[in-house]
Amino acid sequence: MLAFGSRLSALRAPAGMTSDATGSAHDTGAVFGYVLPPMLHINDLTYRIEGRVIFDKASAGIPAGHKVGFVGRNGSGKTTLLRLIAGELQPDDGGINVPRATRIGWVTQEAPGGPESLLEVVLSADKERARLLAEAETAHDPGRIADIHERLGDIGAHAAPSRAARILAGLGFDEAAQQRPCSEFSGGWRMRVALAAMLFTEPELLLLDEPTNYLDLEGALWLEDYLADYPHTVLIVSHDRELLNRAVGSILHLAQGKLTLYTGGYDRFEEARREKQRLDLKLKKKQDDERRHIEAFITRFKAKASKASQAQSRVKALARMQPIAEQIAERVAPFVIPNPAKAFASPLIRLEGVSVGYVPDSPVLQGLDLRLDADDRVGLLGANGNGKSTFARLMAGRMEPTDGRRYASQKIEVGYFAQHQMEELPAGRTPYQHMVDLMPEGTEAQRRARLGVLGFSIGKADTKAENLSGGEKARLLLALATFHGAHLLILDEPTNHLDVDAREALVRALNDYEGAVILITHDRHLIDACADRLWIVRGGTVRTYDGDMDQYRAECLAERGTDPDAPRAKARPNGAARQTAQDARRQAAEWRTALAPLRKNVTKAEAAVELLAKRIAAIDRDLADGGLYGRDPARAQSLARERGGLIRARQDAETAWLAASEAYEQAEARAKATT
Numbered sequence: 001m002l003a004f005g006s007r008l009s010a011l012r013a014p015a016g017m018t019s020d021a022t023g024s025a026h027d028t029g030a031v032f033g034y035v036l037p038p039m040l041h042i043n044d045l046t047y048r049i050e051g052r053v054i055f056d057k058a059s060a061g062i063p064a065g066h067k068v069g070f071v072g073r074n075g076s077g078k079t080t081l082l083r084l085i086a087g088e089l090q091p092d093d094g095g096i097n098v099p100r101a102t103r104i105g106w107v108t109q110e111a112p113g114g115p116e117s118l119l120e121v122v123l124s125a126d127k128e129r130a131r132l133l134a135e136a137e138t139a140h141d142p143g144r145i146a147d148i149h150e151r152l153g154d155i156g157a158h159a160a161p162s163r164a165a166r167i168l169a170g171l172g173f174d175e176a177a178q179q180r181p182c183s184e185f186s187g188g189w190r191m192r193v194a195l196a197a198m199l200f201t202e203p204e205l206l207l208l209d210e211p212t213n214y215l216d217l218e219g220a221l222w223l224e225d226y227l228a229d230y231p232h233t234v235l236i237v238s239h240d241r242e243l244l245n246r247a248v249g250s251i252l253h254l255a256q257g258k259l260t261l262y263t264g265g266y267d268r269f270e271e272a273r274r275e276k277q278r279l280d281l282k283l284k285k286k287q288d289d290e291r292r293h294i295e296a297f298i299t300r301f302k303a304k305a306s307k308a309s310q311a312q313s314r315v316k317a318l319a320r321m322q323p324i325a326e327q328i329a330e331r332v333a334p335f336v337i338p339n340p341a342k343a344f345a346s347p348l349i350r351l352e353g354v355s356v357g358y359v360p361d362s363p364v365l366q367g368l369d370l371r372l373d374a375d376d377r378v379g380l381l382g383a384n385g386n387g388k389s390t391f392a393r394l395m396a397g398r399m400e401p402t403d404g405r406r407y408a409s410q411k412i413e414v415g416y417f418a419q420h421q422m423e424e425l426p427a428g429r430t431p432y433q434h435m436v437d438l439m440p441e442g443t444e445a446q447r448r449a450r451l452g453v454l455g456f457s458i459g460k461a462d463t464k465a466e467n468l469s470g471g472e473k474a475r476l477l478l479a480l481a482t483f484h485g486a487h488l489l490i491l492d493e494p495t496n497h498l499d500v501d502a503r504e505a506l507v508r509a510l511n512d513y514e515g516a517v518i519l520i521t522h523d524r525h526l527i528d529a530c531a532d533r534l535w536i537v538r539g540g541t542v543r544t545y546d547g548d549m550d551q552y553r554a555e556c557l558a559e560r561g562t563d564p565d566a567p568r569a570k571a572r573p574n575g576a577a578r579q580t581a582q583d584a585r586r587q588a589a590e591w592r593t594a595l596a597p598l599r600k601n602v603t604k605a606e607a608a609v610e611l612l613a614k615r616i617a618a619i620d621r622d623l624a625d626g627g628l629y630g631r632d633p634a635r636a637q638s639l640a641r642e643r644g645g646l647i648r649a650r651q652d653a654e655t656a657w658l659a660a661s662e663a664y665e666q667a668e669a670r671a672k673a674t675t
């Protein structure tokens with residue numbers, strides 16, 4: 001769930017040294033305005049993976065109390081550095097040092113999933129508090145009892161439940177959800193619990209790796225505000241531009257195996273990096289001109305005795321001249337989104353009095369009266385669980401209204417992208433094989449040319465889906481969804497696996513696209529850059545939101561117990577608040593009993609998906625045996641046909657599982673609202 005402990009290594013490196021935007025070492029105080037010993041010092045770090053150099057004598061220093069965003073292209077080694085800092089990996093050379101007894105915390109990929117309530121999981125992360133409370137129950141020595149209670153007071157143990165509840169609420173768990181067993185939640189929600197537990201422990205050095213990937217927009221806004229006020233040092237890997245502008249004061253950039261620290265948020269980093277590149281190119285040109293002049297002098301006069309000494313000195317000068325590194329442009333392949341072949345008149349889709357849901361007489365959303373024009377760009381707001389995915393499926397034509405009318409041309413093409421589809425890419429199929437399906441009449445050269453435009457080189461075009469990176473899978477899915485020139489794009493979290501430069505490429509593609517777009521994303525920059533209308537899913541319906549993103553941010557922080565213009569309160573709840581919490585826990589138990597049948601449906605649907613997945617995996621193992629086709633071609637063909645049927649059955653089972661899950665969540669929300 002989370003890694004948490006103390007680093008006992010001494011700080012051996014020179015204090016206060018870091019690397020600035022010019023790449024040179026200097027005193028930390030020159031960057032930050034005052035001298036502090038580094039909380040984290042990376043000194044001449046070298047690390048290789050299978051012979052490939054990830055870090056090449058990289059150095060940087062991060063002072064205590066600073067929040068630093070860690071950026072770089074996908075696959076450059078950002079997560080590897082976090083693992084090196086946490087002690088999971090050991091460097092080949094150089095060192096990573098922090099002061100003695102520093103508590104380092106970071107969220108791993110293993111999510112909690114036991115029978116404990118969410119609140120219990122978060123509270124148990126504070127090992128000292130749990131140990132002292134247990135000892136207080138058994139201690140008999142008056143002196144020891146006094147020491148225990150004094151220490152409990154020092155660490156704020158009695159206010160801990162209130163603080164843990166506020167963190168969980170900020171990440172999207174209401175009071176009832178906080179009392180539910182962790183095992184009842186999906187993997188993404190459990191990763192939120194792991195993040196809450198880590199934030200609750202407040203380690204002196206907090207390492208975060210793409211934390212907003214598990215959050216909705218509302219949770220990302222809360223985390224942004226929380227980290228800005230975090231009392232200790234933070235190193236956060238993120239591609240969320242708004243988070244990197246608002247929550248951190250410095251940017252650590254990884255490129256070509258080197259680390260460079262820039263002051264300011266992401267926008268200032270971009271300006272400084274561009275200026276550094278301009279200066280380097282100018283200096284390189286000057287040096288190249290001087291080198292050519294010296295070489296010409298040597299060539300002309302080295303054979304003349306009268307000029308031999310001067311020529312020899314030029315040779316030595318040329319040898320001493322340190323070449324300035326060529327600026328290597330890290331090309332970002334563009335996203336290519338074909339425009340609709342034939343434009344439709346507005347409105348593209350019209351909803352009149354529409355209700356939609358999965359259970360008869362129990363709509364998830366109702367009273368929908370909306371109009372989507374052919375060139376609309378809509379940002380869809382609303383916390384997870386309110387019905388955004390249901391609305392997206394309704395707009396895509398994948399669900400029919402249970403009441404009212406949805407008006408749209410039968411010839412409308414809808415491109416639908418959702419993150420869960422990444423797990424549904426057929427194992428063993430390559431991007432080229434997908435392109436064969438999409439371009440059956442095309443030549444191999446035409447197909448590969450199209451893949452090249454989409455960002456898939458010859459090697460990547462023939463790479464199986466399971467070996468593609470997250471960003472490459474996202475590119476492939478977007479290409480598949482938009483290939484035929486959709487009139488409407490519905491994009492559900494399209495940026496989760498894209499780095500900052502790739503996100504900017506997606507922004508450009510969407511702004512060039514001539515059709516309609518509905519965006520569901522936690523990336524506020526994507527909404528700001530692409531959406532011109534905002535709709536909000538709230539209270540069982542969808543309506544136009546008249547405010548802007550700044551207003552919505554303030555509303556979200558207020559709803560989650562945070563005043564955006566004031567420090568967070570940390571007062572202990574009074575007796576009335578505690579009674580309210582007890583009432584909520586009792587009501588939650590009654591709801592769980594009443595909702596047991598729907599929860600059983602979810603469990604059965606999940607089991608069906610797992611059973612089909614196991615059978616498909618078994619067939620894949622048999623088909624992977626190349627000799628099977630020679631020994632028993634009939635069986636090989638039979639297995640292939642069976643696999644095709646199982647894939648379709650799994651898709652149906654997953655749809656049923658999704659529907660059961662959302663029906664359960666929505667019924668639970670309605671039960672709470674009417675109790």
